[in-house]
Amino acid sequence: MLINLAKLGKYDNGLFTFLPQSAPWILVVPAIERSEPGEFLRNNGIEKILEANGVQFDQQTLDDDFDEFMTFYEKIRRIPVDTQSMNTGHITEQIERNQIPSIDFEKIVENLIDSQKKKAVEMVKNKTLIHKIVFFFGKNDNLETLIQKTSKRVLANFLIINYIDLFTKSLLIDPDDVGKCDEMATDNLPEAGFSVIVKNHFDRENIQIVSDLVEEIKIVLKN
Structure with a gap:
């Protein structure tokens, strides 16, 4: 799902985001803080999309899924982000693969660019750095441990609902x-x-x- 989001050109997936503004480097950092999702997202975002596409849904299941989404949302934002010691490491370093095995940052970068353009992909990989902070590399409380403790359904719903949240304002006109x-x-x-x-x-x-x-x-x- 992270790779598919990258193919759509989305830098922010709700877990982490890429900051190309830091040229000539691209930084991988915790997801950019946004206003907390609420009832508006569920009622005027998710439900409206389901209804517009003729998707039948059980209200209780939707409510339960959204509550689990919010619980995960709160958990991920409770992981410390130590902005005082933002050392960076290259995404191709073995430490990233060992400590965050659930996420293939290299594959995501490839699909943010175009996996067919080998030369461009390698150039961007060499310019992509990840912050060595607790959020990614903490001993106990970090992104990897949270992913491992969370069901696939909740993770999938989080990524989908977060995607909808990013574009809800574009779908709704006052x-x-x-x-x-x-x-x-x-x-x-x-x-x-x-x-x-x-x-x-x-x-x-x-x-x-x-x-x-x-x-x-x-x-x-x-x-």
Whole structure:
């Protein structure tokens, strides 16, 4: 599931996240803190998605699963994050494989990029570091021990519900705030959105100028 999330281009899976903003390094750190999920997520996120897709569900089972999701959510956020001693280690070091065997960080990185692009994958792997903190490498209370103590169903539900939580705001529009519809459309469907803008509002005489600009930006980005 972590690999599938990576294939979708998701840096944050609820357990940990990748920070490409730390260029030229990519850091693996505990999941970015967000506002705590609540009833809104269950009622207006999960239930609405199930209903929209015609999925029949038992309300009690959904409630129980969501309660277990929240319990796991609280447990993972109780693991200490020692920000004072954030030494880093390379993801290919044997210590990561020994101490966090449940997670194949290398495979996840491969699929965040494109597993077919071997050269790019190796370059990114060599630039990816993981914080050597209690959250990942604590002797007793750490991510690996929590994963081992948790059922597969709860883990699966956590990843799925967390994924929904990340995008709930994109799925729901406040009737009193419809002015943001265009912004949401271009944020979530950028290629389709900008295609419509170009088709209806773009001066064809500027295409060559913009094409030259794009090529210059690509060259600078590569450098």
